Amino acid sequence: MSQTQRNLDRKIVVIGAGASGIACATKLLEYGFQNVLVVEAEERVGGRIHTIPFGDNVIDLGAQWCHGERDNIVYELTRRQEEELLESTGPVYENYQCVRSNREVVPENVASRLKAIVGDSLVSRQLELRHCSGSLGSYLTNKFYETLRRPENADIDAVVAREFFDNYQKFENSVEASDTLEQVSGRGYLDYWECEGDILLNWKDKGYVELLKLLMRARELKSELGVLEQRLLLGTRALKINWNRNDGRVELELSNGENCIADHVVVTVSLGVLKEQHWRLFEPKLPVEKQRAIEGLAFGTVNKIFVEFPVAFWPDDWTGFTLLWRDEDLDDIRGTSRAWLEDVFGFYRVSYQPRILAGWITNVNGRHMETLPEDEILSGCMYLFRRFLHWNIPDPSSFRTSAWHTNENFRGSYSYRSMETENLGTGARELAHPLTVVSTTPEREREPSDELQQSRCDKPIVQFAGEASSEHYYSTVHGAVEAGWREAKRLADFYGQSASWSGTKSQL
Numbered sequence: 001m002s003q004t005q006r007n008l009d010r011k012i013v014v015i016g017a018g019a020s021g022i023a024c025a026t027k028l029l030e031y032g033f034q035n036v037l038v039v040e041a042e043e044r045v046g047g048r049i050h051t052i053p054f055g056d057n058v059i060d061l062g063a064q065w066c067h068g069e070r071d072n073i074v075y076e077l078t079r080r081q082e083e084e085l086l087e088s089t090g091p092v093y094e095n096y097q098c099v100r101s102n103r104e105v106v107p108e109n110v111a112s113r114l115k116a117i118v119g120d121s122l123v124s125r126q127l128e129l130r131h132c133s134g135s136l137g138s139y140l141t142n143k144f145y146e147t148l149r150r151p152e153n154a155d156i157d158a159v160v161a162r163e164f165f166d167n168y169q170k171f172e173n174s175v176e177a178s179d180t181l182e183q184v185s186g187r188g189y190l191d192y193w194e195c196e197g198d199i200l201l202n203w204k205d206k207g208y209v210e211l212l213k214l215l216m217r218a219r220e221l222k223s224e225l226g227v228l229e230q231r232l233l234l235g236t237r238a239l240k241i242n243w244n245r246n247d248g249r250v251e252l253e254l255s256n257g258e259n260c261i262a263d264h265v266v267v268t269v270s271l272g273v274l275k276e277q278h279w280r281l282f283e284p285k286l287p288v289e290k291q292r293a294i295e296g297l298a299f300g301t302v303n304k305i306f307v308e309f310p311v312a313f314w315p316d317d318w319t320g321f322t323l324l325w326r327d328e329d330l331d332d333i334r335g336t337s338r339a340w341l342e343d344v345f346g347f348y349r350v351s352y353q354p355r356i357l358a359g360w361i362t363n364v365n366g367r368h369m370e371t372l373p374e375d376e377i378l379s380g381c382m383y384l385f386r387r388f389l390h391w392n393i394p395d396p397s398s399f400r401t402s403a404w405h406t407n408e409n410f411r412g413s414y415s416y417r418s419m420e421t422e423n424l425g426t427g428a429r430e431l432a433h434p435l436t437v438v439s440t441t442p443e444r445e446r447e448p449s450d451e452l453q454q455s456r457c458d459k460p461i462v463q464f465a466g467e468a469s470s471e472h473y474y475s476t477v478h479g480a481v482e483a484g485w486r487e488a489k490r491l492a493d494f495y496g497q498s499a500s501w502s503g504t505k506s507q508l
Helices: 003-008 019-031 073-079 108-131 136-148 158-176 209-216 271-281 288-296 339-343 363-369 374-388 419-424 428-432 477-494
Strands: 012-015 036-039 051-054 057-060 097-100 238-242 250-254 259-262 264-267 298-300 302-308 320-324 344-350 353-362 398-401 414-416 435-440 456-464
Touching (some): 012 019, 019 036, 019 209, 051 398, 057 353, 073 477, 097 158, 108 136, 136 158, 209 477, 271 288, 271 298, 288 419, 302 374, 339 344, 339 353, 339 363, 339 374, 344 374, 353 363, 374 398
Parallel strands (some): 012 036, 097 320, 264 456
Antiparallel strands (some): 051 057, 250 259, 298 414, 344 353, 435 456
């Protein structure tokens, strides 16, 4: 057997079958590695991509949008397909009504100007936050009220403006996955690079699962799991990763009772899982720099609430509404079992689902919602609909929520850069840095006359991927995919492989 073939037979275990794990595993196969196994704790693939049948079509309980076009690998993958897979849903999240808790609809000329104020701040953030030493919350608050005080906005009612800004902060928390914007680092916010183009591209009538099918070449191979068929171990959790063996390999203890010896392990579990489990998952304990990265990077929860009605009770041109609470109305729920409803910030129409409204909730109340009985959640939603909207609203016919925090395989939704991240001076680069052992450079194919030369180098034996390990595209699926590809390339570079080696390079 040639040295190249021996290298390609190295045992590689990818932990996690989310977007990053699937991207890593499929790219490893593309490089020619054959001994690849993906271990997934859930009984399904996808991780925080979770498309399910519901209502008249499907819904995405997790990732929903392709954020941007230029330099977005997810968008680029769809462009290589004959079928148009994406379409804009921006108007839904731009043309919503602002409705107060007394059913008063904020006049469009006022609402549009308030939306413009927060929209304009998006442009100036890139310049001004570079010199910000505080939180994103303090910056946005100062920016909003500074603009509001301009003479051209003097006619906007101050109470309505405050209610709007309170709601807008909840929306921004859903973007960041933060509990409060005071937790988000102003300078750290700039670590995120927004891809140019439409940032709210929806997967039409098929859901985000289409990306997984593209990565696995499922449609091309007419197989549900595509190239990962027979390479996936579902419903199996990694309990222990022993990475300090004398032979330079890694031993995995799995929840199915088996032990697995691997040459390389790629960990793609969520940052939430790492935060909760890294102390007991890794043996020996992780290096201090890695622990600081896991503890310093922030990870929060964003949940969705899907309510299906027997008929659409709203006008055809209505896209949804945001909830602006008056102080006196908030007093009706605070201190009661319905207090969590304060952080449901809006309900919006869903593409290809004519009878469904999708609500969003974040922070501690979003996590609390996950612990409530379904009938209590549904009752609370109907309370909101009937309190804010003036139409005759029928009882719902179906209902579904996400629950990302209480699931021990996720413990939240996605990462962000907090004030603690900044204080600890850590980041995605430290999280992405692999655990290594000293090894000799892997032999390449050489002519018999070549002089045998080997040098000592660091061999990556435990690697880290996932959206949180992306320096500039964290919290996104394209960041997760790129991170998976990054770690596959790390191994290909180590063994001197190129993507064309196997002769079966996929069209992706």
